[in-house]
Amino acid sequence: METQRTALYEYHKSLGAKFVPFAGYEMPVQYSSGIVDEHKITRNSAGMFDVSHMGQLSIEGNADLAVELEKIIPIDLKKIKLNQSKYSFLTNKKGGIYDDLIVTKVEKGFNVILNAACKDNDFKIINNFLNNKFKIILHKNLSLIALQGPKSSEILEKIISGISSLKFMNGNKFSYNGKDVYITRSGYTGEDGFEISISNEFVENLAKELISQDVKPIGLGARDTLRLEAGLCLYGHDINESTSPIEANLKWAISNRRREEGGFVGYNKIKSDLNGSLSRLRVGIKPEGKIIAREGVKIFSEDGKEIGSITSGTFGPSVNGPIAMGYVKLDFSKLGTKVSLEVRGKKHEAKVSKLPFYKKNYVR
Amino acid sequence: MSEKKYSKQHEWVTIEGDVATIGITTHAAEMLGDVVFVELPEKGKSVEKEGQAGVVESTKAASDVYTPITGEITDTNQSIVDDPGAVNKDPEGSGWFFKIKIKNKSELDQLMSKTDYDKFAKENPN
Incomplete structure (x- = not known):
């Protein structure tokens, strides 16, 4: 498949972006000041992320649609x-897990944000399941901009009036230069922030306006260090088709009613995981020294038995040290459990650590 | 100090007497991005030309550092282990990696001049 570009490609280029291939797109991995600097800007001020590669799906329908969607998404609709x-x-x-996603209830039905690498497959799965009973669109004409960081609200309010009243994990329709945009207060960095769905035609205008308000562009590199500090999963690494949400420590995302009633694809496994057959768990892992343990690094118990492996690991600029997460056998998942990590043939001490590594700062 | 020489693995070398000082090039440091971890060889260790002699990691990935010269490690730069960002600040100066007692001076002839390296780096960015 031909590599795709977002509507902001040329603008990123003009801002000094270095590009990498990601999920079939040519995406900025960093700009001239570097990943650590971009990370800190997002933590201390405000950063703009082009996440237009992500899938924006809308499904139209009411109560009957909610009933159908509940059969494939374990959410309380x-x-x-x-x-x-x-x-x-x-x-x-x-x-x-085929994909992790964000569902937003809107007037016409539901909006769903999907991972770029999964979106086409997700569309097929959902579309086949709904069997043409509902109108479903994977939007090609919409871009998605994330504005993240403590100054996001103050800055965006100047451009799009009213957004500062949004609560965390809530959205609404707003007007930007007379055009409809849909904005949610959400993100993937552990900071306060917004995700703005806007047509490809006007996205560059908005991006330029944000940059003129002293917002800095942030690439995928810092997006990864930010999300890992915030303890958030990256699909394809920390979660995939063979990890259950319970193993992934995402039980909180399944409401009580759904946990008890089930009625969704894969419930048998999830139910048995909930009822004592759980054998492994995703945990935070903090190396004691400076060593960085990346995806695939084996985790050992104090007495030298292999108990799991790392699924994401990097240097956390705000933590100012290495951070990681991975799966360990349930007996070793307690906070503070001493483990060792085998990096380049040598074992290094680490501990099972609380997530997030960096404290959240959301407006609720 | 002798003229600085460069390797195809993006290391630089300067010679004083029979000791070579080795580090990664400015180009390599730029390609890596922010250096956040450095692992250096142990003093006294014997290393072979083009063998692995250290590790440098950015937020993105880990890369091996090779030695362009055969010999024995006589000194390492602890300051870049304590402050890995120093590699980005001055890769071809205070961000040096290790020193080697040279075993075979003829190996130096196989290294590139700055002009040749710059051309090489342009054609082989990674």
């Missing part, structure tokens, strides 16, 4: 309020 967003996933028959 009876309780979701208009303009409320919820983190969830598309589960498979084995209780694994």
Whole structure:
């Protein structure tokens, strides 16, 4: 498949972006000041992320649609309020995860944000399941901009009036230069922030306006260090088709009613995980020294038995040290458990650590 | 000090007497991005030309550092282990990696001049 570009490609180039291939797109991995600097700007001020590669799906329908979607997404769609967003996933028959996603209830039905690498497959799965009973669109003409950091609200309010009243994980329609945009207060950095869905035609205008307000562009490199400090999963690494949401420590995302009633794809596995058959768990891992343990690094118990492996690991600029997460056998998942990590043939001490590594700062 | 020489693995070398000082090039440091971890060889260790002699990691990935010269490690730059960002600040100066007692001076002839390296780096950015 031909590599795709977002509507902001040329603008990124003019801002000094270095590009990498990501999920079939040519995406900025960093700009001239570097990943650590971009990370800190997002933590201390405000950063702009082009996440237009992500899938923006809309499905039109009412109560009958909610009933159908509940069969493939373990979310409480009876309780979701208009303009409320919820983190969830598309589960498979084995209780694994096809994708993690954000569902927002809107007037016409539901908006769903999907991972770039999964969006086409997700569309097929959902579309096949709904069997043409509902109108479903994977938007090609929409861009998605994330504005993240403590100054996001103050800055965006100057451009799009009214956004500062949004609560975390809530959205609404707003007007930008007379055009409709849909904005949610959400993100993937552990900071306060917004995600703005806007047509490809006007996205560069908005991006330029943000940059003129002293917002800095941020690439995928810092997006990864920010999300890992915030303890958030990266699909394809920390979660995949063979990890259950319970193993992934995402039980919180499945409401009580759904945990008890089930009625969704893969419930058998999830139910048995909930009822004592859970054998491994995703945990935070903090190396004691400076060593960085990356994806695939084996985790050992104090007495030298292999107990799991790292799924994401990097240097956390705000933590100012290495951070990681991975799966360990359940007996070793307690906070503070001493483990060792085998990096380049040598074992290094580490501990099971609380997530997030960096404290959240959301407006609730 | 002798003229600085460069390797195809993006290391630089300067010679004083029979000791070579080795580090990664400015180009390599730029390609890596922010250096956040450095692992250096142990003093006294014997290393072979083009063998692995250290590790440098950015937020993105880990890369091996090779030695362009055969010999024995006589000194390492602890300051870049303590402050890996120093590699980006001055890669071809205070951000040096290790010193080697040279075993075979003829190996130096196989290294590139700055002009040749710059051309090489342009054609082989990674």
